[in-house]
Every structure is written in structure tokens, then in C-alpha cells.
Amino acid sequence: DAGVTQSPTHLIKTRGQQVTLRCSPISGHKSVSWYQQVLGQGPQFIFQYYEKEERGRGNFPDRFSARQFPNYSSELNVNALLLGDSALYLCASSLAGGYQETQYFGPGTRLLVL
Amino acid sequence: QQQVKQSPQSLIVQKGGISIINCAYENTAFDYFPWYQQFPGKGPALLIAIRPDVSEKKEGRFTISFNKSAKQFSLHIMDSQPGDSATYFCAASTYNAGNMLTFGGGTRLMVKP
Numbered sequence: 001d002a003g004v005t006q007s008p009t010h011l012i013k014t015r016g017q018q019v020t021l022r023c024s025p026i027s028g029h030k031s032v033s034w035y036q037q038v039l040g041q042g043p044q045f046i047f048q049y050y051e052k053e054e055r056g057r058g059n060f061p062d063r064f065s066a067r068q069f070p071n072y073s074s075e076l077n078v079n080a081l082l083l084g085d086s087a088l089y090l091c092a093s094s095l096a097g098g099y100q101e102t103q104y105f106g107p108g109t110r111l112l113v114l
Numbered sequence: 115q116q117q118v119k120q121s122p123q124s125l126i127v128q129k130g131g132i133s134i135i136n137c138a139y140e141n142t143a144f145d146y147f148p149w150y151q152q153f154p155g156k157g158p159a160l161l162i163a164i165r166p167d168v169s170e171k172k173e174g175r176f177t178i179s180f181n182k183s184a185k186q187f188s189l190h191i192m193d194s195q196p197g198d199s200a201t202y203f204c205a206a207s208t209y210n211a212g213n214m215l216t217f218g219g220g221t222r223l224m225v226k227p
Binding site for chain 1 (some may be wrong): 118120146150155156157158159160163165203205207209211212213214215216217218219220
């Protein structure tokens, strides 16, 4: 079975631009979470979605938004990019996003903001 | 506020040795503690996890030790192999936060042949 897939793999943007990252969960998984991993640090939670509803939001500014589609895929949007947004953006899927459920991470999208 | 502190940041171990990575947490509401392994170019993958009602959990060469009173937990990798070279993250979650994970800063492990 295919794992979590993310696109694009790499992206270069300039400050002030907007970016959209995409994630396809493992087949049968209905929950998707997004994490930001700055180089040399651990992943930091951004959003969790389940059945198209936002279930959780981390401590990120409103420039960050996300949505989940009926096929459970998800998009993460970041507006007005800052240099500090440069990071690896990870998507993780799980069956229902429940407590202690195993999350399966994709390989990430590496975003560089110049 | 870094709620999960991980040490050391990097670790070099000889093949066959024991690798030990430590984590400490502040939020007493944390009650699920997974460890993730990340290879370059890959996303993190669940390695092993523990709940606070047990003090130790072992899976193959990997063991988690948990000290609830000290709010600390650690990962031991026995008979470390070069293939174990990766970055390891401890994490924690609470019942009322769905499956949101709070990660430590990571430990880059290198096992020398």
C-alpha cells in the first residue's frame, strides 16, 4: 500500500508570496495533521483535520490555513511568506485522529523562502 | 515554551554499544510518550511508545524506561548497529488533544562500524 504522499517535494518562494502544499493520506485514513520541522529541531504541530473539520490548531499565525477535502486529502496554505517559514512541512495521517493512534508521516515538502 | 526537552543533541556510539537518549517533560497532563525515528529525506516513523502506567517497555533491541515522578523517559538501543544511525525524537501527547504530538528537539545518532 502507498504511504502518505506529499507534493511538491521541494519549493522555493520569495518573501511575501503564498504557497500551497498538498497531502494524500494512506487509503482508509480519515485524519490528517500538519507539522513544521525547522532544520535541527523537532516537528511542531500546525493543524489536525478529521472528516473535513478542523480538530486542532497549534500556535501558528493566521497566515497559516488548511483544509481537508471529501477524499481526505489536505492542503496547507501559507500567505505572506517570511524567511522564518523556511522548513520541512510534514503531513501525517491516521485512521481517525484519535488519542494514541499511530500517525504515519509523509516525506515532507521542503520550503525555502528567499 | 519547550514542553519536551531532549538530550543529547548528538550521539556517537560504537557498533554493538548501547545508545541512550533522554527526555524530560513539564506538562503533567502528558500521558502518552512515543519515540520516532527519522532517516534523511524521510518523515518520522513510530518506533515504540509507552503509557505512564508502566515503567518499561521493550521491543526487540529498543527499550523505553519511564519515571513518572521525575517526569523523565528514555530510549535505550541495545547492540546498536550502523543501520540505527538516524535522528530520534521523543514526543508526548494528552488525552484531550486528539493525536497532537509535542516533540522534543531530536537526537542525531551515529553508530560507527
